[in-house]
Amino acid sequence: xxxxVFLRLWSALWHLGLPLVLVxxxxxxxxxxxxxxxxxxxxxxYPQGLPGAVWVHAVSLxxxxxxxxxxxxxxxxGEKVVTTHxxxxxxxxxxxxxxxDIAAGRLAAVxxxxxxLWAYRSFFKAFRPKLGLVxxxxxxxxxxxxxxxxxxPLYMCNAQYPTDSMARxxxxxxxxxxxxxxxxxxxxxxxxxxxxxxxxxxxxxVTGELRFDQPIPAAHLAAAKALRPSLGPRxxxxxxxxxxxxxxxxxxxxxxILSVRTPPIILFIPRAPERFxxxxxxxxxxxxxFARRSQRLDGSFTALSQAPMDVLLGDSLGEMYFYLGLADxxxxxxxxxxxxxxxIIEPLALKLPVLVGPYIQTIEYPAEEAIAAGVCQQTSADxxxxxxxxxxxxxxxxxxxxxxxxxxxxxxxxAAIAPLLRP
Numbered sequence: 001x002x003x004x005v006f007l008r009l010w011s012a013l014w015h016l017g018l019p020l021v022l023v024x025x026x027x028x029x030x031x032x033x034x035x036x037x038x039x040x041x042x043x044x045x046y047p048q049g050l051p052g053a054v055w056v057h058a059v060s061l062x063x064x065x066x067x068x069x070x071x072x073x074x075x076x077x078g079e080k081v082v083t084t085h086x087x088x089x090x091x092x093x094x095x096x097x098x099x100x101d102i103a104a105g106r107l108a109a110v111x112x113x114x115x116x117l118w119a120y121r122s123f124f125k126a127f128r129p130k131l132g133l134v135x136x137x138x139x140x141x142x143x144x145x146x147x148x149x150x151x152x153p154l155y156m157c158n159a160q161y162p163t164d165s166m167a168r169x170x171x172x173x174x175x176x177x178x179x180x181x182x183x184x185x186x187x188x189x190x191x192x193x194x195x196x197x198x199x200x201x202x203x204x205x206v207t208g209e210l211r212f213d214q215p216i217p218a219a220h221l222a223a224a225k226a227l228r229p230s231l232g233p234r235x236x237x238x239x240x241x242x243x244x245x246x247x248x249x250x251x252x253x254x255x256x257i258l259s260v261r262t263p264p265i266i267l268f269i270p271r272a273p274e275r276f277x278x279x280x281x282x283x284x285x286x287x288x289x290f291a292r293r294s295q296r297l298d299g300s301f302t303a304l305s306q307a308p309m310d311v312l313l314g315d316s317l318g319e320m321y322f323y324l325g326l327a328d329x330x331x332x333x334x335x336x337x338x339x340x341x342x343x344i345i346e347p348l349a350l351k352l353p354v355l356v357g358p359y360i361q362t363i364e365y366p367a368e369e370a371i372a373a374g375v376c377q378q379t380s381a382d383x384x385x386x387x388x389x390x391x392x393x394x395x396x397x398x399x400x401x402x403x404x405x406x407x408x409x410x411x412x413x414x415a416a417i418a419p420l421l422r423p
Contacts, residue, residue, distance in 0.1 A: 003177045010141050014115045021114065031274070034088035041111040044122025050108045053080040054421070055129035055152070057112060057143070061089040061317075062343070063135040066158055068097055069213040069410045070133075075101055077414075079421065082127045084112035089317065096318075112143075120146035131420045133157040133186075137165070144181040153183035153420060157413065158210045160188050161195040162340070162361040169199070176200060186413055189365040205416045208409030209366055211345040217321050221350075223301035224325025230303060231326070235264035237388060238327035240320065241271045241342040242279075246333050246357075249381055251282055256385045258288075258310050267323050269314035271333060271342070276315035283311060293319075320346055329353040329393060335360055336381055341367065344376055348403060353393030355379050366406055375399045 014021075029036035040046075054074055058064040064085070071081055075098075083098075085091040094109035101107040108127075113119035120142060132147055132154040134140075147154040156179070169175045176199035179185075184203030187193050193204045228236075237257065239250045247270070254266045268290075270279050276292075283290045290311035298304055301322065314323050324330060324347050335341030335357030343363055347354040348370065355377045360367040370376035375394045379387040 003174070006174055006177075007141055007145065011116065014142070018114065032088050034092065038111060042114050042119070044113045044119035044126075046108075046110055046123070046126040048108070049126035049128075050080050050082050050105075051126075051128040053082040053108070053127050053129050054417075055082050055084065055127065055132040056135065056157075057084045057132065057138060058090055058094070058135045059085060059112070059138055060087040061093050063138075064090045064093045064097075065214060066209075066211045067133075067135050068215065070157075070210055070413055071098070071107075072215075073410050073414055075106055080106055082108045082110065082129065084110055084123075086112055093318070112140075115140055115142040117142060117146055117149075120150070124150040124152060131155065131183075131417065133417070134182075137161065139175055139178050141178055144178055148181060154181075155417075156182055156185040156187070156196075156201075158188065158207075158409070159185050159196070160192045160365060161199075162364060164338075164340075164361050166195060186416055188409075192365060205412075207412040207416055208406065209345070210409045210413065211343060212349075212366075212403065212407040213410040214345070214349070216349060220319060220322035221325045224322050227297075227301060227303065228326055230306065231265055234262070235328045236267060236326050237264045238267040238269065238323055238330045238347075240267070240269045240323065240330050240332055240347070242269060242333040243271050243337060243339070244275055245337040247275070247279060247282065249336055249384070250331075250333070251279075251286065251288075253384050253388070254311060255286060255288065257388060260389065263310065264328075265309070266311040267314060267327060268311055269320070269323055273315075273317055276313070280313055280315070283313065321350070324350050324352060327352060329355070329388070331355045331384070331388060333357075334362070336384075344370060348375060348399055351396040351399045353377070353391070353399075355384075355387055355391070357381070369406070370402060373398065373402045375402045 025035045056067050056071055058067045074081055083094045091109050098107045113123045129152050132152055134156055135158055137159055180200045185196050185201050186205050186207040187196060188209045190206055193206050196204050242250050270276060288311055289309055290313055291309040292313045292315045294315050296305055330347040330352050332342055332344050332354055338359055340359045340362030341356045344354045358380050371378050375398055377387055377391045
């Protein structure tokens with residue numbers, strides 16, 4: 001009864017709030033016009049369908065990247081795929097990575113419909129998916145129950161249930177009921193399986209973390225290798241995926257690190273593109289000797305200047321592996337504020353020592369395992385500089401062994417969904 005009431009209230013809020021949602025999209029569209037392009041898709045109006053596709057819902061850039069190896073494997077075995085997104089960054093990534101498949105009619109990248117029953121009915125009419133895979137732990141009530149009504153088995157994929165989410169759910173309790181509406185879950189670890197089972201989720205399979213199977217762009221690594229000699233013999237430390245609440249902490253840490261006898265070069269990579277200008281201004285105000293990637297390098301990573309610098313501001317998107325390819329060690333952002341850390345797998349894939357903050361609930365797997373294996377160091381705001389400069393770090397062999405032990409999620413996920421793909 002409680003869930004029934006919630007769903008009716010949810011639907012009413014979406015119908016009454018649609019004008020506000022459209023205003024939100026319009027305002028975001030002033031900075032990124034892609035927010036308002038193909039607007040009809042958000043209402044379930046798709047100019048071209050792809051019947052019989054496997055549906056992968058990857059709301060934004062990070063989810064798309066984690067899904068890439070699985071989607072590629074599905075396409076390679078002859079399946080059609082439709083990906084749905086909410087943010088332009090996610091949709092653009094899918095369109096870029098799978099451009100050839102889109103052109104060949106094997107894949108469609110579209111907006112996810114608004115949370116209304118009629119919009120989802122139109123979506124299912126256009127694509128008639130065999131099954132749906134929702135990346136990470138995106139919980140959209142109408143998506144779940146519209147899928148059930150349409151007979152489309154919907155699974156959580158690459159799923160985790162963070163400790164803070166469990167604590168909130170213990171107080172409010174509606175999300176476990178929604179998760180029980182999924183047909184099942186493909187989860188990252190045995191611990192995550194236990195957590196989902198504890199709230200009544202059925203049909204759980206441990207498949208691991210798909211990000212361990214992500215392809216690494218060779219062009220980015222080649223560009224980093226070519227550029228690195230121009231930076232001289234100095235060590236390079238990357239502050240990657242820095243969130244806005246962490247900017248002051250990391251800028252202060254960078255200044256302190258640059259004050260040592262033989263200072264390293266700092267790569268400072270904000271998480272959100274709208275922060276590029278603000279961070280550049282803060283560096284200017286602090287008198288830091290820095291260069292913006294957009295001004296220091298051209299589109300092919302060729303240096304436009306050889307002027308001295310202490311900090312390279314990474315004001316670009318989709319080039320993380322290039323920045324990591326320049327680095328000797330990496331501090332991953334997000335974990336120095338309560339929302340939680342961003343992923344550590346990318347630097348580990350390049351055999352780089354990685355440090356994270358105290359808040360790792362968002363990457364509990366594999367962060368706990370990486371810390372236990374000694375390939376990741378958990379630190380805090382007051383120990384950050386000391387650990388960045390003083391932690392000896394693991395050997396490349398230790399990181400390789402860790403990566404090998406945790407890869408293979410793509411194959412396990414495909415094996416788990418194979419029975420659902422049969423006619």
